[in-house]
Structures are given as C-alpha cells and as structure tokens.
Amino acid sequence: MKLGRLNHIGVVTPSIVESVAHYRETMGATATTEPFDLPAQGVKVCFVDTPDAHGEVGKGTQIELIEPLGEDSPIHKFLEKNPLGGQHHVCFEVEDIAEARSWFEGQGKRILGPTRTGAHGTPIFFLHPKDMMGQLTEIMETPRGDGH
Numbered sequence: 001m002k003l004g005r006l007n008h009i010g011v012v013t014p015s016i017v018e019s020v021a022h023y024r025e026t027m028g029a030t031a032t033t034e035p036f037d038l039p040a041q042g043v044k045v046c047f048v049d050t051p052d053a054h055g056e057v058g059k060g061t062q063i064e065l066i067e068p069l070g071e072d073s074p075i076h077k078f079l080e081k082n083p084l085g086g087q088h089h090v091c092f093e094v095e096d097i098a099e100a101r102s103w104f105e106g107q108g109k110r111i112l113g114p115t116r117t118g119a120h121g122t123p124i125f126f127l128h129p130k131d132m133m134g135q136l137t138e139i140m141e142t143p144r145g146d147g148h
C-alpha cells in the first residue's frame with residue numbers, strides 16, 4: 001500500500017464556534033468551511049484550512065473540528081475523558097480504499113465498522129488505535145477533481 005498525503009487532523013471540541021474563533025483569532029487562520037452536520041457519523045464538522053508548503057491556503061492539511069452530534073456519537077466518551085477536546089485522529093489519503101482495506105485486514109489491523117462516506121464525500125474507514133501504535137487512524141480515498 002502506498003501512503004498518501006495527510007489530509008486532516010481530527011480535533012474534538014466541545015464547541016466548534018469557540019474553536020473557529022480560536023483558530024481565527026489566536027492562530028491567524030484565514031479560511032474555514034461553515035459547520036455542517038454528519039448525522040450518520042454522529043458529528044458536527046468544520047474544516048480549518050492551513051497553508052501548504054508554498055504558503056497557499058486551500059491545498060494544505062486541514063484541521064477537522066468535530067463536535068458530538070446525537071446521543072451515540074463515537075466521540076462522546078472522548079470528550080468526557082478530555083472536556084477541552086483535543087487531537088483525536090489523523091487521516092491519510094490512499095488511491096484505492098478497497099485495496100487499502102484489504103491491506104490492513106491482511107496486516108491483522110482491526111477496522112472499525114464498514115467503509116462509509118466521510119466529510120469530504122469520499123469513502124473512508126477507521127483503524128483501531130490499539131493496532132496503530134495508539135493513534136486512531138482514518139483512511140480516505142483521495143478526492144477526484146479539485147476537492148481536497
């Protein structure tokens with residue numbers, strides 16, 4: 001399997017509104033999406049763009065702010081343990097999600113649930129942190145076209 005780019009770092013927050021203000025006012029971020037709900041994934045999401053190696057905003061790794069949505073959100077327990085929120089997962093891109101899934105299954109890594117559509121509208125799956133050196137890891141198929 002070939003490792004693709006680091007698409008985003010997932011950051012849990014009790015308040016996307018407060019986190020957006022933090023990234024804008026304290027961190028000088030210039031571009032964010034509007035928050036949007038992903039009920040199927042139990043989260044409210046907002047992306048903060050960071051500049052790429054050439055200082056260009058829009059192609060760099062994003063901060064994915066996620067707030068629990070609904071009673072059985074998968075991040076409820078994380079927020080109980082970490083009331084201020086914090087780094088939750090990393091997301092790497094791959095060319096072919098099915099091939100990547102077979103690779104990790106062959107490596108004996110636990111895959112958390114089915115391959116499903118993620119916040120960028122492309123297929124994703126998660127790998128259990130206990131099998132990934134303690135890091136909850138999301139794998140997503142590289143968006144086609146100019147999406148990122």
Ligand SMILES: CC[C@H](C(=O)O)C(=O)SCCNC(=O)CCNC(=O)[C@H](O)C(C)(C)COP(=O)(O)OP(=O)(O)OC[C@H]1O[C@@H](n2cnc3c(N)ncnc32)[C@H](O)[C@@H]1OP(=O)(O)O
Pocket residue numbers: 010038041043064066074075077078087088089091112117118119120124126128129130134135136138
């Ligand atoms: C998909 C939309 C969007 C996108 O990018 O497209 C997203 O990324 S949404 C992100 C939210 N969704 C998920 O995270 C789905 C996958 N996650 C899970 O299924 C759970 O969070 C899980 C299984 C990783 C943990 O569930 P839970 O916290 O309810 O269980 P435990 O407390 O029992 O945790 C088991 C064990 O893992 C440790 N843990 C939990 N979360 C993390 C983490 N983020 N990073 C590292 N380790 C984590 C936890 O401490 C437990 O360890 P133990 O030693 O037993 O205490």
Ligand SMILES: [Co+2]
Pocket residue numbers: 008010064089091138
């Ligand atoms: Co994510």
